Amino acid sequence: MNRAAKHKPRSSLFGPLGLFLLLALALFAPQNRVWAFSVSAVPGVGSIAAASPTFVGENYDPFRYDPSGYTVAPNTTVWSKNPLTRGSDIESTLARTDYKDWFNVGQLDKGKFPLVDFQRGNNLVSLKSVDTTGSRWMKSMQDHIRDLGTRGATVGGNPASMILDLRVQPGGAQAASSLGEFGKKFGVNVVIKEFP
C-alpha cells in the first residue's frame, strides 16, 4: 500500500502553474474564510461565536446550545435535554431534595446498579423520567414494570414494596395514568408526578 502511495502520480495542481494559481487566490480573494462554514471560530465557553442565525438553525438545535460548555443552556428546562442526561439530572436533583433521606442505591456500581435507585426501609424505588409527548415511552415503561415485577426483592427477608416513581413533564401526567393499573397487576406501585 505504502509503496503504491509513494508512486502515485502527482496532481498537476501542485505543479508550478497550480502553485501560482493558489497564491493568486490567497492574495486576491475578498476575505479569508473556511469555505464550508460561515463561522471562523469554534464556540467558546460562555460565548456564542459569530454565526448567523441561519447557520445555527441549520446545524444545531438552538435549545440544545450551551454557552456554559455543557450541552444545554442553563435557562432551558430539563425536558429539552436528551433522555439520558435528563434522567441523570433529575435523579441527582431528587437525590439532593426529595430523596435526601433515602439510600441512593443508584450510585452503586458506578451509577449502573440495575433497576432500583433509592431504598428506604421496605421500599425500593425505581426512578424514571418520561416525556409523554413522545410515542414509544408507554411500551418502554410497561417493559420496565414487568422487569421490576420479575426481579422482585426482599429487604430483611420480607418482600420489598416495588415502586416506580415516574416523573413526567409539566402537564404530562394524565397521559401516563394507565400505568397505575398496569403496575398493580405486576406488583409494582406506580406513582406519577410532574417535574419540577
Add this chain to the structure above:
Amino acid sequence: MMRLSVDIITDFMAFAPHEVWKRLQNSHLELLGDDVVGELGENECRLASVEDKLRSASKRHFGLSVSGGEIQYGHINNYAHSLIWVQNLVRDMADADLWVEPFCSASEFVQAWVYEPDYIRWQNAEDPLVYQAAGKSWQGLPMKSNGLPFPLEQTVIDTSQNPGRRVLRKGYVEAVGAIMWLGSAFLNRVGLSVAELRSESWLDIEELSSGALKIKVMDEVFTTAEADQEKLQNGLRSLLFRSVTA
C-alpha cells in the same frame, strides 16, 4: 363491540415466553395468524417471527399488541406467581374457554377468569389521576393514604371494599369473575376442597378433563357493583377467599 379480557395465573415462571406465545397462537390461529402484523415490545413484526424472537430474547416476559388488544406475560416475584393477561381480545364467554384451555391442563396452572375490562378498571382505579384523565369525578369516593413515605405518599381512592377488586396474594390473585377456572394449586392455596364447592347450590361447577374446575355464577361477565351482581361477587369472594378475607 367491547371485547373482554382474561387473566390466567400460573406458578412463578412456569412457562417460557415462547411457550406461552405458542399455546396462545395455536388456540387462535386466525386472530394470531403468522401473517398478522403486531408490535412486540416497541417493534412492529409479523407474528410468524414472534416465537423466534422470544426464544432468543434475554427477558423472561413480553408484551404484544395485536388486533386492537394486547397480550402481556410477566411475573410477580414477590407474590410467587406469573400472569398471562389477554387484554381486549376475548370475543365472548365461549372464546374465553379457548384462551384458557391451553394452560389449565398444566400442573402449574393456578386460576383464570374472564371480565369486562372497563368495569374492572374502575373497580380498581386508586389514583385520582385516572379519574382526571377520563374526565370523571371521584368526589364522594372513600379515600385513604397510599401508605408510602415522602416523596411518594398520596391520597388515593380506597378500593378495598369494591366487589370487583383485585388483590395480589402469595401464589394466587384474590379476584372474582362470573366464570372462573380453578386449578388444584389454587384450591390448595386457599384451603378449599372440591366437595366444599360442590355443596354450594348457586354455583354451576364443571370438572374439566384437564382436572381443573370451571365455575359459573352468571352467563355474562360482571358489569356492575350493584344489586344481584354485587351479591354474587361478594358471595363468591367470601367463598373462595374466606381464609384471607375473614
